[in-house]
Amino acid sequence: MLLNPLTLHLPKTPLEAAKLYKELEDSKVLAGGTFLLNSMKLLKTKGTKTARNILSLAKVDDLKGIDFKGDTLTIKAMTRINELFDYSLPKGHLEILHTVCRNISTNPIRNMATVGGNLTCRYTWTEMGAVMIALEAKMHFLGPDGKEDILTAEDFFKNAARSEKLFTHVTIKTNPAARTAYRRVRKTLHVDIPMLAICVKTEIKGKQWYNSRIGINNGVAFAQRDPVLEAFLDKSSSSSGLGEQALEYLTATIYDTRSSEYKQHMFRVSLRSAIEEICKST
Amino acid sequence: MQVNLTINKKLYTLELKGHETLMEVLREHLSMTGTKTACQETECGTCTVMINGKAVLSCITLAANAQGDEITTIEGLANGDVLHPVQQAYVDCGSVQCGFCIPGMIMSSVALLEKNPQPTQEEIEYALDGNICRCAGYPKIFEAVREAGKKMKSEN
Numbered sequence: 001m002l003l004n005p006l007t008l009h010l011p012k013t014p015l016e017a018a019k020l021y022k023e024l025e026d027s028k029v030l031a032g033g034t035f036l037l038n039s040m041k042l043l044k045t046k047g048t049k050t051a052r053n054i055l056s057l058a059k060v061d062d063l064k065g066i067d068f069k070g071d072t073l074t075i076k077a078m079t080r081i082n083e084l085f086d087y088s089l090p091k092g093h094l095e096i097l098h099t100v101c102r103n104i105s106t107n108p109i110r111n112m113a114t115v116g117g118n119l120t121c122r123y124t125w126t127e128m129g130a131v132m133i134a135l136e137a138k139m140h141f142l143g144p145d146g147k148e149d150i151l152t153a154e155d156f157f158k159n160a161a162r163s164e165k166l167f168t169h170v171t172i173k174t175n176p177a178a179r180t181a182y183r184r185v186r187k188t189l190h191v192d193i194p195m196l197a198i199c200v201k202t203e204i205k206g207k208q209w210y211n212s213r214i215g216i217n218n219g220v221a222f223a224q225r226d227p228v229l230e231a232f233l234d235k236s237s238s239s240s241g242l243g244e245q246a247l248e249y250l251t252a253t254i255y256d257t258r259s260s261e262y263k264q265h266m267f268r269v270s271l272r273s274a275i276e277e278i279c280k281s282t
Numbered sequence: 283m284q285v286n287l288t289i290n291k292k293l294y295t296l297e298l299k300g301h302e303t304l305m306e307v308l309r310e311h312l313s314m315t316g317t318k319t320a321c322q323e324t325e326c327g328t329c330t331v332m333i334n335g336k337a338v339l340s341c342i343t344l345a346a347n348a349q350g351d352e353i354t355t356i357e358g359l360a361n362g363d364v365l366h367p368v369q370q371a372y373v374d375c376g377s378v379q380c381g382f383c384i385p386g387m388i389m390s391s392v393a394l395l396e397k398n399p400q401p402t403q404e405e406i407e408y409a410l411d412g413n414i415c416r417c418a419g420y421p422k423i424f425e426a427v428r429e430a431g432k433k434m435k436s437e438n
Contacts, residue, residue, distance in 0.1 A: 033343065058347045
């Protein structure tokens with residue numbers, strides 16, 4: 001027996017799921033299962049109690065799928081990472097989502113893990129947070145009364161990725177002026193957990209950068225923006241030295257927190273190369 | 283709870299507990315021991331099966347969650363005594379060493395080739411990156427995938 005006994009709840013609609021999410025005590029939400037079931041197994045081996053009620057979203061069809069209408073991309077919570085990887089995204093900065101998906105773990109995990117799970121599992125090292133902050137994504141939550149709350153990804157992670165309501169989908173707007181670059185570094189060659197992930201987004205007029213958004217995942221805190229670096233980049237233009245110059249503006253509380261020298265070095269390498277990638281594309 | 287599972291195109295009605303994983307149900311309730319168990323924590327890929335045509339890990343799939351889905355295991359590939367083209371290619375190419383990883387490898391290979399019978403090397407590596415072979419027999423495994431793809435394409 002790999003898991004402790006539990007009661008599995010299988011709602012069929014988002015509202016039914018949202019009501020159970022509010023009502024069930026000692027419960028966890030099961031999306032793809034790649035974080036939750038693994039951690040429950042690990043806790044069992046240590047003799048630790050695990051959630052008695054599991055609220056599975058596997059049969060809630062309205063939480064599955066991707067849609068692009070007008071200028072808005074909608075990714076529903078139960079969309080698998082590989083479904084997003086295979087989806088024909090609109091040309092432009094949103095294609096960065098393919099790069100993010102490509103770099104997540106292994107193929108069977110990408111077939112199972114969901115975008116919603118990655119965003120809301122409350123592990124600080126998951127990949128999607130930084131990119132959703134950089135892309136100025138909006139996260140939608142459904143309450144038991146059927147009312148929807150919409151939060152920016154930035155606000156959601158500022159609140160330590162907590163919500164009393166059920167996460168249903170994320171929306172992102174296209175932006176023809178935007179450019180993006182993404183970097184992810186794994187912890188070790190053999191353990192595919194990211195040590196850091198960064199997403200740089202900016203808008204370009206001529207060579208001038210503006211409305212830059214830097215999403216940082218340092219693995220220690222929840223994904224966050226870097227306003228100091230953004231302010232510097234917004235006063236800058238694409239040039240061959242911009243990546244190097246940007247390294248003067250890294251805030252210690254983001255990049256040095258409980259970091260080894262290797263990790264600090266990899267942050268610098270990653271940020272420099274991401275910024276240079278955008279410079280070269282303009 | 284009563285659970286209906288469609289495994290290798292056959293419907294099974296089972297009395298299961300909510301916490302039972304698909305791997306446990308296959309091996310312990312149905313004696314389908316072709317699906318192997320090793321790390322039990324998503325690292326090795328030996329427990330790979332196909333659900334709705336996608337390679338997934340049965341060690342982190344709750345069996346009751348797979349109701350209504352099409353589950354395919356290694357036992358469901360051969361047609362009587364005739365091996366599936368992927369199984370045959372693994373034999374022909376000498377891709378099997380100790381053999382422990384092979385059911386999982388084959389399931390990932392079938393899922394890939396059913397979607398894309400002429401994968402590039404990069405696509406093969408992408409599809410099989412969750413399956414670990416401790417004998418390190420990867421070149422022969424990749425060769426088998428390419429050969430099986432050719433055969434599957436010519437048969438279609």
